Amino acid sequence: MTIGREFGPRGKDHHDGAKSAKHSLNFYSVYPAKESGRSNKRDKQGSFENLVQVIAGGFDPSTTSAKQADKDFREGGIMILSSKDKQKIKECLKDVDSSIKKFHTILAYQFELGYDLAISPDVNVSRNPGYETVIGVFSGSSDE
DSSP: OOSSSOHHHHHHHHHHHHHSSSOSSHHHHHSOOTTSTTTTOTTOOOOGGGOOOOOOOOOOTTSTTGGGTTSBGGGTOSBOOOHHHHHHHHHSOTTOOSHHHHHHHHHHHHHHHHHHHHHOTTSOSOOOOSGGGTTTTTTSOOOO
C-alpha cells in the first residue's frame, strides 16, 4: 500500500526490506528476497522476486470522487459510512493532517485488506495497524 507516493518507489522500498538481514514486517518474513539470509526459511510462503506488483486500485486525491470519500454512498460518496464510522475516522490517524486525507487512508487500507487476502488468505502477511485504529483495536477502546 502507498499513500501520497508513487507505486515504483514503494515497490523498491519493499524489495529492500525483503533483502534485509532482519525482517521489519511480517510480509518480509513470509516473502524474503532470494539474496536474504532468510530465504531458506521453512515457513516462508515464497520469494519476494516471485511476486508481481499489481496495482488493482488507485485514485487521484484531487478528483471529484476522491473529494467525496468522507461521505456515505447515499450522500454521493464511495464507501459505506455510518455517522459513527465518520466520527471515528476523524478522531483517529493523528499523524494525518486533514480530515479528507484520513478518509483516503481508510479507503487505501480497504484496498490493502483485499490485496492481503489475495496474497495469502490463511496468513495475515501485513499485520500493520491500518483501519484497526478506527474500530478500536489499537486505540485502547473496548466498546466495539
